[in-house]
Amino acid sequence: MKELNTIHLNGLRAIEAAGRLGSLAAAAEELGVTPGAVSQQIAKTEALLGRTLFERSPRGLVATEAGGPLLARLSRAFAELAQAVAEARRRDELVLTVSVAPIFAARWLVYRLNGFAERHPEVRLRIDATTKLADLDASDVDLAIRVGAGRWPGVRSELLLEQEVFPVCSPALAAGLREPADILKLPAVIDENAMFSWDVWLKAAGLGGAKLSVRHTFNDASLALDAAIAGQGVMIAWQTLAGYAVMKGSLVAPFGIRARTGFGHYFVTSASRRESKAALAFKQWVREEVEDGMRQFSAIPAPSAVLPSSP
Structure with a gap:
């Protein structure tokens, strides 16, 4: 768990959303921020991890060899978190x-x-x-x-x-x-x-x-x-x-x-x-x-x- 203290959760959310949706614009719409803000969060997190997670292509964002496994695990983790929050809020x-x-x-x-x-x-x-x-x-x-x-x-x-x-x-x-x-x-x-x-x-x-x-x-x-x-x-x-x-x-x-x-x-x-x-x-x-x-x-x-x- 200590490893998480070195990475801002917003950065991980930005990475997961961008990887799942394939573009900064789509991730920004889901997260309720600007594409520029998503890009900054991704860049900061990549710097902290010491890895490049995305390549920019005409088709949008493509996960690198290092980014692919991380994105898959982040998606599973955030899905679990979302389900936990929904169940906690469900009256x-x-x-x-x-x-x-x-x-x-x-x-x-x-x-x-x-x-x-x-x-x-x-x-x-x-x-x-x-x-x-x-x-x-x-x-x-x-x-x-x-x-x-x-x-x-x-x-x-x-x-x-x-x-x-x-x-x-x-x-x-x-x-x-x-x-x-x-x-x-x-x-x-x-x-x-x-x-x-x-x-x-x-x-x-x-x-x-x-x-x-x-x-x-x-x-x-x-x-x-x-x-x-x-x-x-x-x-x-x-x-x-x-x-x-x-x-x-x-x-x-x-x-x-x-x-x-x-x-x-x-x-x-x-x-x-x-x-x-x-x-x-x-x-x-x-x-x-x-x-x-x-x-x-x-x-x-x-x-x-x-x-x-x-x-």
């Missing part, structure tokens, strides 16, 4: 930590949480709103809900809802829509981080190759939705993002045409850890809420589905 099974994207938390989950609390008053929820997929084996996160293709490595994924997209706009803008091609007359508000484009819906509506004029672009889907609610344009949205606003009447989903993106909402859990009773209860409740919400959403008639009769 009673009746405290459930759920990781969800901020947009899902704000536009779908938060409106419904009282329902879960009323059904399961013994469970206390902790919502971790983040876009990063948590390490479910080395953190206190019990369950995640993510949008994607469902092929995340090292975890168990379970389809919750296939993603469908459709245009939404304010009731005032929708008043002038009679057929799908009328959408092209409206300005668009764009979520630049969306996993799909307008082309997905335009093709489904028989308007493949058509383009909309862009009024505003946002790097956050929630802001784009608020712009649509404010009447600033039409947005391409999905069920859990816009369903509540459509049901409340602050947005309209004209024409009733929905297009699948190939993505879906998934429950993501650890492949090795047993799911707690609280996690299973939460999953069941979410499934029921999604199914009920989709029934209500599908029952809302599209404004242009029934055209006014001729005088």
Whole structure:
């Protein structure tokens, strides 16, 4: 153990992260520091060890002959430390930590949480709103809900809802829509981080190759939705993002045409850890809420589905 007193733990963390991830930038993002700071920590530790641990190559950082065995043992050691910390932090099974994207938390989950609390008053929820997929084996996160293709490595994924997209706009803008091609007359508000484009819906509506004029672009889907609610344009949205606003009447989903993106909402859990009773209860409740919400959403008639009769 005395050997460890000569090496700063931050230096070993920087070496392990850089070796595992293959770049200074990726290690810096994981550790929450700058690439320069990671580089300095590595250089200091290499000097203390008297060994060069990495070679810089076009492919990123490559472990040297001396660095390879050290990196392997460091990765195992830090994995054990992470597991020990997670187990120490993991509270009673009746405290459930759920990781969800901020947009899902704000536009779908938060409106419904009282329902879960009323059904399961013994469970206390902790919502971790983040876009990063948590390490479910080395953190206190019990369950995640993510949008994607469902092929995340090292975890168990379970389809919750296939993603469908459709245009939404304010009731005032929708008043002038009679057929799908009328959408092209409206300005668009764009979520630049969306996993799909307008082309997905335009093709489904028989308007493949058509383009909309862009009024505003946002790097956050929630802001784009608020712009649509404010009447600033039409947005391409999905069920859990816009369903509540459509049901409340602050947005309209004209024409009733929905297009699948190939993505879906998934429950993501650890492949090795047993799911707690609280996690299973939460999953069941979410499934029921999604199914009920989709029934209500599908029952809302599209404004242009029934055209006014001729005088």
